[in-house]
Amino acid sequence: MKTLITGGTVVSATGRGAADVLVDGETIAAVLQPGSTLLGFDLAANVDRVVDATGKYVIPGGIDAHTHMELPFGGTSASDTFETGTRAAAWGGTTSIIDFAVQRTGERVMDGLAAWHEKAAGRCAVDYGFHQIIGGVDDDALKAMEGLVREGVSSYKLFMAYPGVFYSDDAQILRAMQKAADLGLLTMMHAENGPAIDVLAAQLVEAGKTDPYYHGVARAWQLEEEATHRAIMLADVARAPLYVVHVSAKQAVAQLAAARDNGKNVFGETCPQYLYLSLEEQLGAVGFEGAKWVCSTPLRSRAEGHQRHMWQALRTNDIQMVSTDHCPFCMKGQKELGIGDFRAIPNGIGSVEHRMDLMYQGVVTGQITLERWVELTSTTPARMFGLYGRKGVIAPGADADVVVYDPAGHTSIGLDATHHMNMDHSAWEGFEVDGHVDVVMSRGDVLVDADGYHGRPGHGRYLERGLSQYLA
Ligand code: DUC
Ligand code: ZN
């Protein structure tokens, strides 16, 4: 099957230009001058399918490097399965996800990884890889880390939050980082001081402050800043590169920026919710509504300027990537577990479908360039997590994961009737954005076009990832 995508503007992390893209089977065969012929043949007349991208951007498919399909959390599980979550991703122009396999104290790391393969195999609409959560660092877990790279899992995640669930103390963190440095594994960190948060949360509940808003109060920015600093220093001692997930506080950004200025090999990711939503407006919504936006790290105060600062950090490369931390829960039967005690609200927001559109708004408003949009959502994720070349770029030999994006289009995101995530609400209800995902191609197959959805469970393949390009 040969496809020619004609008339569009091909955008990469470093530039843009009018070009036609020839797809042969699963890969990109050529990026050509518009209207090129091949040995005198009119190309468009000699392919099986022509996609007209006139007036549109042609970009590499989005890579969401932080999702939690079916994650068990707080006595329930994230409501998107690999089937529903990757279908929603495809609708939104994301053609690869990297999800988190989970190991907890007392479990074997490789059993956790096997369980995630079991959940995902044969069900995904787009390609998928795994990071490994290590929730119980002990001698066995450290030994098991040696097998991860061989399994195509070149990054793992630790938690400084959630004592008794995923939490690692400083000694465990240091040992894991030392091991990771030896192995070439990239350490990902949930950087919040969990024990201190638990004290504040208990005090708030005792004082009758049980609404979702107090989730944000308990998870004070100081406790994100402190943990971010501690993670940076532990990584420095271990000589391990560090990637801090879902950065939400401007003070945590400052810690990362200062460390990078000092030559430390540290990176940060933020998520759309920390760019658009706030403690006051969403978490502080009347009644129990705010539960829709309970996630960790929490939404931060707009009055304190975190959101504005985060956009700036994306411009200046103090933050290098945008993922979603997609972890959806329904209000009914899930979020409502925390009525009367915000600590029991399962943490998470669903956004896998909306990341490309939400980040494109940064282009519309002039906060980031078109090239930076592609870099933040596709190219850097590919480089960071060992996929570059295959993913993250439109170039000969790369997988034909291509999105045709219409800047003149419009998208109503978040209205219940229009999203495809398995949720009974949307964290993005009422968001109207410029731009539209017109065509989504994954390894040469059209998953989405004007006629609707053509994807299927099982199209998506497991991505054996190589090492991060950002190891020192
Ligand atoms: N944060 C969330 O919001 N959900 C899942 C886990 C996490 O760290
Ligand atoms: Zn986390």
Ligand code: ZN
């Ligand atoms: Zn997460």
